Amino acid sequence: MKKPASAAPSERLESVREVLMGGGEVGALLRGMDWAATSLGPVDSWPQSLRSALSICLGSGFPIGIYWGADLVLFYNDGYIPIAGGKHPWALGRPGEEVWPEIWDGLRRSFARVMETGAATYEEDSLLLMHRHGYTEECYFNFTLSPIRGEGGRVEGVFNAVLETTYRVINARRTQVLRELAERTAVARTAREACLLTASSLGAAPLDVPFCALYLVDEKEGGARLTASSGFAPGGPSLPSVLSLEVGAPSPWPLAEVRLSGRVEQVSGLSERLGFAPPGGPWPEPSNSALVVPFLVGTGELASGFLVMGLSPRRALDEEYRQFAERAAAHVSRVMSVAAAFEEERQRAEALAELDRAKTAFFSNVSHEFRTPLTLMLGPIEDALAATEPALHGAELERVHRNGLRLLKLVNTLLDFSRIEAGRIEASFAPTDLAALTRELASTFRSAVERAGLRLRVDCEPLAQPVYVDRDMWEKIVLNLLSNALKFTFAGEISVTLRGGDSRVELTVRDTGTGIPPEELPRIFERFHRVQDARSRTHEGSGIGLALVRELVALHGGTVRVESHVGEGTAFFLSLPTGSAHLPSDRLGVSRTRVSTASGAEAYMEEALRWGRGSATESEPVRASVHPTAGARIVLADDNADMREYVARLLGAFWRVEAVADGQAALDAVLREPPELVLTDVMMPRLDGFGLLRALKADARTRMVPVILLSARAGEEAQVDGLGAGADDYLVKPFSARELLARVGARLEIARMRAGLNAELERKVRERTAQLQESNRELESFSYSVSHDLRAPLRHILGFAELLAKRTRGTLDDKSQHYVDVIAEAARKGGQLVDDLLAFSRLGRAELKRATVDLARLVDEVRADLAPEAEGRDIHWRVMALPPVQADASLLRMALKNLLSNALKYTRPRAEALIEISAEASPEEVRVHVRDNGVGFEMKYADKLFGVFQRLHAAAQFEGTGIGLANVRRIIARHGGHVWAEGAVDQGACFHFSLPHARVGASPHE
Structure with a gap:
């Protein structure tokens, strides 16, 4: 191409500035280059197509490169600098083949196709092994190669929009490795299993982990033992089977130092350190660096093991790479913690099982031994009660007899449970007319149910065939369910229904009682579990009745379930299979060798009848x-x-x-x-x-x-x-009766003496309160009178001072004029102080007129009143949603005016003042908050703020009388609320006060 005649230097400079306008750092570099010495020639000779492309490139924040001409000379913008890496700025203006020799063989055909055919190409997450930071680097890019056509329509260059996706691609790959690692190690139950599974998972990811080794600390040997590895064979000087944990001992890996510090450590120069070139995974270069990461298990200060992880030769160690190694080690640490907890839990479970066996034996022995003295007690009592002439203390003997039966029932229940747990329960299954037996058992409860004001409905139809049951167990099942129903039912009825089918028989015990909350239903058959706060006829009970029912039904090969709705009632459904094939053949029709624990219906009835007694x-x-x-x-x-x-x-x-x-x-x-x-x-x-x-x-x-x-x-x-x-x-x-009477008598005597002292103290308090109230009334009257009398002379002083200032304006010297201004200002402040004192005095005497107040509207009105104080200032008001309150509107207006005026005053030093009014409602009250970004205060002075004449700043800084916040506290206190403040020096302040809710349906003047 023929070059045009050279232009003057100033013209050339102007041309360069026009063509290479903007562009930040790269634009400045391009404008400083001698383009006349390149194959492209001076800038003023460049075609318009190149100029337009460069304008788009330099003006964009997206990484863009432009390859121009036969040599594909490279231009790019600031966004492209990280892609160029260490080749910036050397790469500017050089041919693409010279800039990217390491990847040019793969790109040559793509560039040629664009230049020859004008067809654009697009690559996504394309791997390019670039050498831009002093080593061959694994990089990924999304990029497009688009044609740039010259004035004649011929393709003159290539537009390259490029986005590096290296970190996304590699992070996604590493995340997948960690996810698979977590899934595989989740099944590990020992630290060794966790290490073996981890080595296997990391070994399947050679791009990021060319090799790895996992060591576990062996406290007995005082060293770390190699547990698993991948990448190269264990043994030898590089991966010894055991490494010392003594600091300074010869070792290829610094395990001792890492154990003491608890930090990850990088090991470099592996070829020299190990005496051979460690594998680099799929890359031809060896891995020359590794990380040693500790396994920190539980709260132990020292590591329990170590992960030695080789680093890819084609990825530099950065924070993401380090975190990848730490997270892999954390998975192992977590599994080790779980394994340790699992082992500890196993040992604890064995200890508990042994304890449970001992407990079962104890309950069995103790329950059995209790039956003998109870029998000896109940027998003579029953004989005495059956005497023809009742004894003098027959009522007491009846009470002893009832509670003896109750104790026997509890002992029998415990004995049943101990036998079930020990596998020594003795059943005797015999064909039984179950309908007749169930009717008989249910009918024994009729008197107790009717005495409680309820109905008992028994519907037990005759069954087609006898059912194999243990009669004693069935008695306990039915009586426990009926007792439970009566305990929780206060109105309505209790029904007992028995129905037979082809292969099963079902018993339903339903009541119209208080019901069971849904969250309690899954635990209702757990032993010793009781529904908290449930309404019942008594709180007595062992909490094992329903648990025993479930165990006894299970011994019959049956099932039990419950349905319940709070406030509507509860139904228990028992289902037993018919026939005997499901029962142990050695327990069919046999006689018992142990004493039966069935106590009969009498114990249940005596207890239930007591529930029906009057409560007071x-x-x-x-x-x-x-x-x-x-x-x-x-x-x-x-x-x-x-x-x-x-x-x-x-x-x-x-x-x-x-x-x-x-x-x-x-x-x-x-x-x-x-x-x-x-x-x-x-x-x-x-x-x-x-x-x-x-x-x-x-x-x-x-x-x-x-x-x-x-x-x-x-x-x-x-x-x-x-x-x-x-x-x-x-x-x-x-x-004992004597101890009870002594304790009660002593407490009553102490209470009597305390009552006498309290009466005398109350008399003195009332007298003192009356004196203080009288003094307070006299003080208020005095302050009111004095304040009122001061207003007239102060107004005269202010009026004459203003008149004197007006008449002498311009005739007095500066000093005299200053005196007149000071007199007027002092009179104004004195008048304001008198007005504040009068208001303070009135607050204690004025009648409180409560009404529903629209708090949001009141805040708007107060802001309008304070507009002159805010004039000429940059003030940002932020008023949140405010609920209505019950208050005296005029007094609340005064309180808000004081607080907002205060906020305006103390934000005056701020270039931009921020004042926020918000509120929050609870079932009891509304809390209002007035926050500002003013000068603030120290919290140790928070209580001082609300005192009369209390000031935290000099009058020269902020004017005021020191009464405004005292008025606020008095107003809020009269409404039954309280006021408090929070703040920090130079960080603003927030004043809070509480007021009662506006009652729903209250009129505005109620």
């Missing part, structure tokens, strides 16, 4: 009393009827006792007529003893009533819990 009684003294506190009223709460009657009879000899069956009834009785003492059991339905105690201590009317807790929980910890909750005394069952 007023006991009368049984004999005259001379106790110092005789006649004092006591509220007694216990859900066990026998215990309630026994204690009420003991206390009734000296005091008036109201006995109730649960904590809620006790609370109602106390609030109706506060007693001198409350005696309460801990475990009760509806409201337990601790709940009753909390309710009494939370109410000012009952806070001083002494409370004694009765509980079967013995031991120092139980007593500490009771006394720590606020109880005055704690009595453990069983207790």
Whole structure:
């Protein structure tokens, strides 16, 4: 191409500036190059197509390269610099083949096709092994090669838009490796298994892990043992089977140093260190660096093992590569932790199993031994009760007999469980008329059900064939279910239905009781599990009745399930297979060798009948009393009827006792007529003893009533819990009558003495309060009168000072004029102070007129009033959604005006002031927040802010009387709310206050 005549230097410079305009760093470099010395010639000779392409290139923030002419001379922009890497800026203006010799063989055909045919190409995540940072690097790119046509339509260059995807591609690959590693090692149950699986997973990823080795610390040997490896064979000087963990000991890998520091360490120069070139994975170059990563298991300070991981020779070690190694080691550490926990759990499970076996044997032995003394007790009692002439204390003997039967039932239940767990349960399955047996068992409960005001419906149709059951077990199943139904049913009915089918028979026990919450249903058959806070006729029970039902049904080859809806009732469904093929053949029709634990329906009935007793009684003294506190009223709460009657009879000899069956009834009785003492059991339905105690201590009317807790929980910890909750005394069952009477009498005497002291103290407090109120009224009247009388002279001073200033303006010297201004300003401040004092005085006397106030509208009105103070300033108001409140609108307006004026004043030093008003509502109140970005304050002065005449800044900095925030506190306090502040020096302040909710449906002037 013929070059045009040379232009003047200034013209050439102007041409270069026009063609290579902008472009940042690269643009400046291009403008400084001597293009006349290149094959492209001077800039002013370049064709318009090249100029246009360069304009697009330099003006774009996207990485773009332009290859121009036969030599494909390279131009690019600032976005392309990271792609050029270490070849920048040398690559500018050089032929593409010279810039990229390492990849040109692969690109040559693509460039030739574009230049010859004008067809664009596009590559996605294309691998290019580039040498741009001093080594051959594994790189990936999305790029397009598009033709640039000259003025004649011929392709003159190539437009290369390129995006490096190296990090995305490699990170995705490494993430997949880690994901597969996590999946494979998840099944490991030992540290060794975890290491073997990790080596296998990392060995399948040679692009990132050319080789690896995993060592585990062997505490016994005092070293680290090679557990797994990949990439090259173990053994020899490079991967010894055991490495010392002593610092300074000869070792190819610095395991001792890494163990002490707990940090990842890079090892370089592997060829010289190991004496051979380690493999580089699929790359021809050897791996010359590795990382040693510790396995940190649990909370141990020292590593439990190490991952030695070779690094790719074609990827430099960066933070992502380091994190990849750390995450791989973390997977191993996690599995090791799980393995350690698994082993610990296995040992714990073995210990618990042994403990469970010992517990089962203990319960079995103890339950069996309990039966003998119980039999010896119950026999004579029954004989005494059957005597023709009732004994003098027949009622007491009946009580002893009932509770002896209850204890026997509990002992038998424990014995059944111990036998089931030990596999020693003795069953005797015999063909039985199950319908008749079930009708008989259900009918025994009729009197207890009807006494409780309920209906019992029994529908047991005759079955086509006898059913094989153990009669004693079936008795326990049916009676437990009926007892459970009666316990939780207060209205409606209990139904028992038995139906037979081809191969199964089903028993349904349904009630219309309180129901079971859905979240409790999965645990209802767990032993010792009890539904918390469930309403029931009594809180007594072992919590194993339903668990025993499930075990006994399972022994029959059957199943049991439950359906329930809170407030509607519960239904238990038992399904037993017919025939005998499912039962152990050696237990069919055999006689028992062990004593039966069936206690019959009597024990269940006696207990259920007690639930139907009235819940409240007023006991009368049984004999005259001379106790110092005789006649004092006591509220007694216990859900066990026998215990309630026994204690009420003991206390009734000296005091008036109201006995109730649960904590809620006790609370109602106390609030109706506060007693001198409350005696309460801990475990009760509806409201337990601790709940009753909390309710009494939370109410000012009952806070001083002494409370004694009765509980079967013995031991120092139980007593500490009771006394720590606020109880005055704690009595453990069983207790003697003498101890009970002594404890109650002592507490009543202490309460009587305390009441006398409190009465005297209250009298003195009332007298002192009256004196203070009178002094306060006199002080308010004085301040009001003085403030009111000061207003007239201050107004005269201000008026005459302003008149003097107006008349003498321009005639007085500067000093005299200053004096006049000071007088006027002092009078204004004095007047403001008097007005604030009058307002402060009125706040304590003014009638509070509550109404529903639109808080958002009130804030807008106050902002409008303060507009003159904000004039000429850059103030950003941020007003959030504000709910209505119950308040005196005029007083609340004054409080808001003080707070917002305060925010305007203390943000004055800020170029941009930010004032935010927000609120949050709770069921009890609305909290309002006024936040600013002003000068703030130290939190140690937060309480001082709301005092009268209290100021944290000099008057020369911020004017004010020191009364505004005191007014705010007084206004909010009169509304029943409170006000507080938070802040930090030079970080702004936030003032908070609370107000009652606006009542739904309240009129604006209510």
